[in-house]
Amino acid sequence: xxxxxAVLAALxxxxxxxxxxxxxxxxxxxxFWYAAPQQLYAELxxxxxxxxxxxxxxxxxxxxxxxxxxxxEAGMSELAAFAASPVKPLLIRDDLxxxxxxxxxxxxxxxxxxxxxxxxxxxxxxxxxGKMLVRLRGDMDEESFLRGGERVGPYLxxxxxxxxxxxxxxxxxxxxxxxxxxxxxxxxxxx
Numbered sequence: 515x516x517x518x519x520a521v522l523a524a525l526x527x528x529x530x531x532x533x534x535x536x537x538x539x540x541x542x543x544x545x546f547w548y549a550a551p552q553q554l555y556a557e558l559x560x561x562x563x564x565x566x567x568x569x570x571x572x573x574x575x576x577x578x579x580x581x582x583x584x585x586x587e588a589g590m591s592e593l594a595a596f597a598a599s600p601v602k603p604l605l606i607r608d609d610l611x612x613x614x615x616x617x618x619x620x621x622x623x624x625x626x627x628x629x630x631x632x633x634x635x636x637x638x639x640x641x642x643x644g645k646m647l648v649r650l651r652g653d654m655d656e657e658s659f660l661r662g663g664e665r666v667g668p669y670l671x672x673x674x675x676x677x678x679x680x681x682x683x684x685x686x687x688x689x690x691x692x693x694x695x696x697x698x699x700x701x702x703x704x705x
Contacts, residue, residue: 517557518566519596520547522589525567527668531580532558558583566592614689622697629690636683643676 524530524538535558536551549557561567566589569581585593610632613625650669651659660666 517547517549517553518561519593520549521554521557521561522566522585522593523667525583525585525589526593527665529582529584531572531582533580535583561589564588610686617693622693626690626693626697629686629693633683633686633690636679636686639679640676640683643672643679646672647676 520539521535524535527538530538532551532555535554539547539549539554558567558569562569562583565586567583568586569583572580572582574580610628613620613628617625647656647669650665650672651663654663659669663669
């Protein structure tokens with residue numbers, strides 16, 4: 515998947531400025547695609563140049579004017595072609611996992627602290643996802659929304675992100691606990 519597909523998918527919910535898009539990526543899209551703000555602005559320019567999005571300037575009082583973007587028919591066709599392409603396996607590149615893999619030869623205290631940091635970050639994202647799910651479904655309960663809500667895609671990806679973050683938090687806490695117990699058990703043993 516290219517960044518263009520993630521941007522096009524994010525723009526399906528409305529007309530957004532580059533700034534608004536960075537906020538959407540921070541919370542809603544980051545569970546399946548990370549992009550820095552400068553990458554998003556560059557991608558919007560490419561998408562507009564390729565006629566996959568259209569932009570218009572919005573004049574604002576007391577603030578700089580902004581440019582907002584919407585997906586064009588060509589952009590919808592690009593998304594449809596992407597959706598029809600074969601699914602690739604999930605690729606994970608995580609420095610913390612590399613550190614855990616090498617944990618038998620590293621200082622456990624440092625690694626345990628990093629695992630707790632990651633668990634805290636995951637817990638914060640869980641809270642954000644929880645709020646987003648409530649906002650997305652409005653007054654409907656989850657079962658009703660999943661059965662008949664207007665745009666279920668963002669809700670489903672948010673649920674996926676919630677589950678991934680919950681698993682990450684739990685894995686980090688369990689791994690930190692295991693490394694801590696091993697450190698206590700191995701104290702005083704010759705190295």
